[in-house]
Amino acid sequence: MTVRVGVLGATGAVGQRLIQLLEPHPEFEIAALTASDESAGHPYRDVAKWRIDTPIPEEVGEMTVTATTPEAVPDDVPLLFSSLPSTVGAKVETPFCEAGYVVSSNSSNARMESDVPLVIPEVNGDHLEALEIQREERGWDGALVKNPNCSTITFVPTLAALAEAGIGLETVHVATLQAVSGAGYDGVTSMEIIDNAIPHIGSEEAKLETESRKLLGEFDGTALADHEMEVAASCNRIPTIDGHLENVWIETSEDPSPEEVREAFAEYPSLSLHSSPEPLIHVFEDPERPQPRLDRTVGDGMAIAAGGVRESTFGIQYNCLAHNTLRGAAGASVLNGELLVEEGYV
Ligand SMILES: NC(=O)C1=CN([C@@H]2O[C@H](COP(=O)(O)OP(=O)(O)OC[C@H]3O[C@@H](n4cnc5c(N)ncnc54)[C@H](OP(=O)(O)O)[C@@H]3O)[C@@H](O)[C@H]2O)C=CC1
Ligand SMILES: N[C@@H](CC(=O)OP(=O)(O)O)C(=O)O
Secondary structure, eight states: OOEEEEEETTTSHHHHHHHHHHTTOSSEEEEEEEEOTTTTTSBHHHHOOOOSSSOOOHHHHHSBOEESSGGGSOTTOOEEEEOOOHHHHHHHHHHHHHTTOEEEEOSSTTTTOTTSOBOOHHHHGGGGGHHHHHHHHHTOSSEEEEOOOHHHHHHHHHHHHHHHTTOOEEEEEEEEEEOGGGGOTTTSOHHHHTTOOBSOOTTHHHHHHHHHHHHTSEEOSSOEEOOOOEEEEEEEEOSOSSOEEEEEEEEESSOOOHHHHHHHHHHOOOOSSTTOOSSSEEEOSSTTOOOHHHHTTGGGGTSEEEEEEEEETTEEEEEEEEOTTIIIIIHHHHHHHHHHHHTTOO
């Protein structure tokens, strides 16, 4: 039995990635596509500026895009993937949840609200239990679950692997080199980014610093306590298309050797969900890896690549990489959808 699903913001960059992942998905069937009022009423093929290097799936191209309202989405489509601008998500996700839809959202609005689970299934799937509180307090039949920011998703699994190995995380410094696709098609112009690097991405540092502590926090059945580690981030835009590369420094209560850190990464478990790769963290011995062009598609774009583990003046230093629109955005929402189905929330 497949679950009928919809995509909110289906014509956008992340929406297109969602369609690419959902169309061949064995558990889901695309049954609704929404976008802005300008696109509503038109065949998907006519209003989506398709920019993915595989063709628009034939049947999806013929589907009519609807407005992004609960009334426009059939009742027998219980699960919606949301890839709307966060200002739009902030307005429309709540009415969908009130109307009984379960929304797996990639947009940044509401990520830090205490009763909204912010989830990477391999890291903190147990935080989904906060949905019981969400439903009770908000009176929703539906539910709202978020995946983190793409740069947060890239380094948090490596921290989770260290915590799982009993290494106490105290201080984390992370510097990012982020691909242009993270800013969307109209985000940075070619004149700004070619032959250049931009050492600022609005609001990004704060997202890495706060979301990481929520993700690694403990949910005790009634409330979520953030992890106590201190996190400092610095975010840079560079002229790669896809794949966020990050330099990470960690200070810990123990003094792990680089070999112990590599082992912790390699042994961190994956899940049996369809989109969870095996292994979750792909460890490189070559200090020149991972690299965005070479390594963003490890695990079909759903794995984290890590390498360059060494001792530094400030504890252990390493580099990690993830595909920002797959593991970091559309793939993250789909994986959360798989977990929601497995856990019986859909
Ligand atoms: N986790 C991550 O790291 C990443 C997250 N994102 C986030 O994902 C979201 C989508 O990003 P992206 O795909 O690049 O954005 P796009 O601008 O490419 O797409 C936006 C989508 O939302 C629709 N939309 C815009 N305004 C409205 C409205 N008023 N009502 C209904 N629908 C509307 C658009 O429809 P139409 O075509 O009709 O205008 C389009 O389908 C953003 O919140 C972004 O921040 C993006 C990249 C990575
Ligand atoms: N800001 C990220 C992408 C993004 O949209 O993040 P968020 O999902 O937190 O809005 C980037 O530029 O790469």
